[in-house]
Amino acid sequence: MPTDPFPPLELDSLLASSLQAIERVALEPMQLLDIAERLNAAQRPHDVAALYRHWLQHCQSAVNYIVQFNLGATLTLLGQLDAAEQAYRAAIAQNPRFAQAWFNLGALQERQQQPQRALTTWQSILDEQLVDTGEGRELYLMTCNAIGRLSEETRQLQAAERALEASLAADPRQPKVIQHWLHLRQKQCVWPTYAPPAGLSQGDLLKASSPLALLAASDDPGLQLAAAMRFVRDRVNAPGTALAPSGGYGHGKLRIGFLSSDFCLHAVSLLTVELFELIDRAQFEVYGFCWSREDGSPLRERVKRAMDRFVRIDTLDDAAAARCIREHEIDILIDLHGLTAGARPDIPAWRPAPVQITYLGFPGTTGLPGIDYVIADRYLIPDSEQPYYSETPLYLAQIYQCSDRQRPVAELPSRAACGLPEDRFVFCSFNNNYKFNEAMFDCWLRILQRSPNSVLWLLADNPWAQANLCARAADRGVDPQRLLFAPRVAPAQYLARYAAADLFLDTYPFNAGTTANDALWMGLPVLTRSGRTFASRMAGSLLTALGLPELICDSLQAYEDRAVALAAQAGGLATLRERLRAGRETSVLFDTPRFVRDFEAALKQVALGVR
Incomplete structure (x- = not known):
């Protein structure tokens, strides 16, 4: 057994003598910090806090702001957050340019469920130039990245993007920062999303992209596999041995x-x-x-x-x-x-x-x-x-996606209640905006141009995406007022909305999944483009199960032409709607008991392999 380098009795004696020395003002600051370090190593934070407090009561020193800072960190560890805040503020009062104390104060405010106060505190570090990209570069990056992370969490997406962009300008070689910066741009429909900032190439962006972001950026299955494997290499800790026995358990059920x-x-x-x-x-x-x-x-x-x-x-x-x-x-x-x-x-x-x-x-x-x-x-x-x-x-024998036949649906609204014109053809796409990309949205705009009596109904995901989509429409010669935005509502009201639309326009290469299922359940035809990846074939899988393959396209041109034709031919769309209504009762997509039996059969098949 190794010997404890700091036996409790020795530490007790050291602490007692230190407290007496502090009262006599006979302890140097470096001695204080050394004793605190020994107590911390022995996991005695309460004694560390008592030591710092005793010093602050009896000793006046030019370095007391450091002692206050250390006290704040110790009290944070102990969960005494209000007292920790007082300690950090005391450190700042003695040294207003002590950037680390400001940073820790912001972190403490976030922990106290005060995100806006935390963001304001961190922003003050940058505004007052307490850190820069020279000597204080590490803390500068920490501050920018903290602002970016918390701004994203509180859905202040543009502010988050700006903060991470500033971080990358100071140090482009931050893969995790690049990953979040890219996804923030996707969420806001900032195009081209993969426009590299200074010091980075498009290849660097692709390498740092998250597997989720790449689903919307590429229909290359090889690239998506590489992204997944890179994520696993960087983020997953695989132990050497398995917990479960390879032969299974032999349970009756x-x-x-x-x-x-x-x-x-x-x-x-x-x-x-x-x-x-x-x-x-x-x-x-x-x-x-x-x-x-x-x-x-x-x-x-x-x-x-x-x-x-x-x-x-x-x-x-x-x-x-x-x-x-x-x-x-x-x-x-x-x-x-x-x-x-x-x-x-x-x-x-x-x-x-x-x-x-x-x-x-x-x-x-x-x-x-x-x-x-x-x-x-x-x-x-x-x-x-x-x-x-x-x-x-x-x-599975028929379809990969299960469905809930009991999902609640609110009373179907009128078009007027949805803010829609009564006499226009309504294309809609309620996918999350990060699934949109330049090629897909430009295709939708061409569909609007070729279908002059139509509007496009989208999800009001965030104001920055909405502004960028409207600006894109204006740039392509489409009146932005033909883009209508629906606010988020509860699931029952969301489902009921589909009755007010004429045709759902799917995204590519990241198709609708649950959203396509919802639209089809509500009798709204879904037009999709299928590609090579899982994400780009989801809606096509559902339409295949429904017996509606004519709504699956293999190119954007075919997709565009089909959408225009459906908007111009009311009879053809009515026939599709009727087949869709029948499919709700008869297709394998919505035959949930049958799906469950297929699901069970597949599980029993793989379970047999370990018995």
């Missing part, structure tokens, strides 16, 4: 675990809740492993009720969460996250289940070493594209 932070009012739960409810309990036990927010929504309560066991893992680190799953002897773990925001890829990396599958959350290959299969259908992942997936496709 297969234990299926769903892993997600989206068991709340989220697109994933909107699709999957009836699947959870209908899984045959004679053959399966259903577990939910959750780190979702408690949003109080009826959907969250419905998801929880649908699980045989609902296990919160938000207080566990990834290794402990994986051990928790292993202790429940889960036969098949289904990760509903993939590489989306909030994912915890280190959990499946521990391999807590003998068979691990990715489903729905991320529409592409994950590159995750712990994932064996991706749930798909033959349209979604053709045989020719299988080499671009790190997972083995687990093909």
Whole structure:
């Protein structure tokens, strides 16, 4: 056993003598800091705080601002946030240009759930030039990046972009900063998104791009696989040994675990809740492993009720969460996250289940070493594209996407209630704006030009995207007033809106997923373009299941021509609507019990491989 370098009795004696020396003003500042360091190494923060406070009560020194700063850091560690704030402010009062104290104060304000105060504090560091790109470069970058991160979290997207751009101007070699900067530009429809700032090339941007951002930027499956593998290399810690036995457990009922932070009012739960409810309990036990927010929504309560066991893992680190799953002897773990925001890829990396599958959350290959299969259908992942997936496709018999037939729908609104003209053809696209790109939006504008009695109804995602889309329309000779923006509403009202539109225009290369399912459920035809990647074939998969292949195009020109033709031929659109209404009752897309049986059959198939 190694000897403790700081035995408790020795530290107790040192602390007592130090406090006496402070009262006699017989302790030098460097001695104080050395004693505090020894106490910190012994994990005695309460004693460190007492030591600093005693010094400040008895000693006047030019370096007391450093002692106040250290006291603030110690009190923050102890969770005494109000007292920590007082200490930081005392440090600043003694040395107003002490930038690190300002930075820590901002971090403390964020922790106190005061994001705007934190942003103001951090911005003052830059405004007062307390740091620069010379000597204080590291703190300058930290400040810019903190402003960028928190501004993004509070949906101040333009301010976030500016802060990260300033950071990249000081140091372009920051891949994580590039990643967020790019996605912020996508969200605001700043085009060209991949215009490199000084010191970077387009290749640098592509290398730093997140797998999610690339879904909307490229239909190259090789590029998407490379992005996923790079993410795994940089962010995932794969342990050397698996937690679960490779041969399985031999349970009479297969234990299926769903892993997600989206068991709340989220697109994933909107699709999957009836699947959870209908899984045959004679053959399966259903577990939910959750780190979702408690949003109080009826959907969250419905998801929880649908699980045989609902296990919160938000207080566990990834290794402990994986051990928790292993202790429940889960036969098949289904990760509903993939590489989306909030994912915890280190959990499946521990391999807590003998068979691990990715489903729905991320529409592409994950590159995750712990994932064996991706749930798909033959349209979604053709045989020719299988080499671009790190997972083995687990093909369902009919359709990869499940549907909820019980989704609530509000009373259908009139066009006037939606702010729409009664006598115009209404194209709509309620996809998130980050899925838009120059080529797709310009195609939509050409459709408007060729269909003069039409408008385009979009989601009011954020004001910067809205302004940029309107400016783009004006630049292309389309009256911006023909772009109409719908605010976000509750799911029931959102679904009801679809009754007021004539044709849904899908995005490419990142198709609508849940959004396309919603539109089709509400009887609104969806026009899509299919490509090579998972994300670019989602809507085509749904339309194939509905028996509406004529709404699937293989080029933007075909897409544009088809949209114009449908807007001009009311009879053709009426026929499509009638087939869609019939398909709601008869197609495999909305036959959820049949989907569940196919889903169960696929799970039993892979479970047999480990028995």
